[in-house]
Amino acid sequence: MGNSPEMYYKILNLPNGSSPQEIRNAYKSLARKWHPDKHPASSKSEAESRFKAITEAYEVLSDLQENRDSLFQEMVSGEIKPTPKCDRILGRRKDGTRSTGTLGVQNSIPSFSRSILRKPPPMEKKLECTLEELYTGCKKEFKFMRDNVMKNGLIAKKEETLMIKVKPGWKKGTKITYERLGDERPGCLPADLVLYISEKKHPVFKRSENDLVLKTEVPLVSALIGWSFSFRLLNGEKMNCMFDDEIIYPGYEKVFKGYGMPLAGEKGKRGDLRVKFLIIFPKKLTDEQRLGLVEILNQCK
Numbered sequence: 001m002g003n004s005p006e007m008y009y010k011i012l013n014l015p016n017g018s019s020p021q022e023i024r025n026a027y028k029s030l031a032r033k034w035h036p037d038k039h040p041a042s043s044k045s046e047a048e049s050r051f052k053a054i055t056e057a058y059e060v061l062s063d064l065q066e067n068r069d070s071l072f073q074e075m076v077s078g079e080i081k082p083t084p085k086c087d088r089i090l091g092r093r094k095d096g097t098r099s100t101g102t103l104g105v106q107n108s109i110p111s112f113s114r115s116i117l118r119k120p121p122p123m124e125k126k127l128e129c130t131l132e133e134l135y136t137g138c139k140k141e142f143k144f145m146r147d148n149v150m151k152n153g154l155i156a157k158k159e160e161t162l163m164i165k166v167k168p169g170w171k172k173g174t175k176i177t178y179e180r181l182g183d184e185r186p187g188c189l190p191a192d193l194v195l196y197i198s199e200k201k202h203p204v205f206k207r208s209e210n211d212l213v214l215k216t217e218v219p220l221v222s223a224l225i226g227w228s229f230s231f232r233l234l235n236g237e238k239m240n241c242m243f244d245d246e247i248i249y250p251g252y253e254k255v256f257k258g259y260g261m262p263l264a265g266e267k268g269k270r271g272d273l274r275v276k277f278l279i280i281f282p283k284k285l286t287d288e289q290r291l292g293l294v295e296i297l298n299q300c301k
Contacts (some may be wrong), residue, residue: 005060005216012058021151024062024190028180030052035177042120057297063301118189120183120193123182123193126197127140127142127196128198128199129170129200131205132234134166134171134199137165137167139163139166140166142163143161144159145160150235155184155185160181169261169266171199172199177192177194177195178193178194178195210271211272212260212273213274213276214275216231226243226246227242228240250279260273261274
């Protein structure tokens with residue numbers, strides 16, 4: 001962190017001597033704009049670099065502001081006596097007034113300032129997604145309430161909105177971290193916001209890792225002499241299944257390779273679709289049905 005405060009103000013697009021609230025607001029705005037998760041692969045490297053610089057600028061200016069205000073209060077209360085070193089940290093002129101043009105510190109930060117700034121535990125939230133959204137990927141608007149430190153030092157609730165880019169193949173429990181977008185506390189760095197992906201229960205499909213499982217009922221006669229049925233995949237595509245030459249027996253499972261969930265981070269790869277059958281036995285058989293079933297069984301010998 002060898003840059004001067006002036007350079008850090010420039011990174012946050014702020015004039016020298018901006019207030020803590022102005023620094024905080026600038027950081028929030030730029031952090032949302034340059035968060036790496038919001039950028040495609042082509043610009044991800046630049047976004048990561050800018051996000052890192054923005055975060056560093058915010059940390060340094062927050063540290064310097066906290067340190068300067070702490071010393072100023074101690075001097076006002078008489079806890080410590082003014083010294084040339086204090087004047088340099090506070091940006092005070094020889095006549096005792098405080099300079100607003102610079103913090104008076106060029107290339108170093110007092111070692112004790114780091115111990116003042118702590119970060120509260122992360123604020124954890126769930127982002128509920130349908131199986132369709134996790135299959136195709138989507139953008140979801142996420143609104144949440146967070147504690148916000150006002151100029152008078154009091155804490156008030158504030159609603160925030162994020163646009164989350166859900167990537168195809170994300171699983172339940174996938175964690176997304178947004179640095180310093182969580183609750184604020186006086187004298188502390190803002191907490192991180194951590195989102196956990198939650199899957200809504202689907203009426204047709206069940207997810208098993210990267211596979212999709214579809215359970216369907218089939219009458220006993222159809223299981224023996226042939227059967228066909230159709231259904232729609234999670235992307236809306238219609239799929240027809242025919243079983244003319246296959247006997248569907250209890251425990252039988254048909255696997256369709258590559259029709260499952262996308263594999264996150266592995267473009268073009270998918271899990272499988274597994275169709276499981278529940279054979280429905282008739283409660284009663286007519287004499288004609290019994291004879292027909294006997295004939296079928298005799299042919300199978």
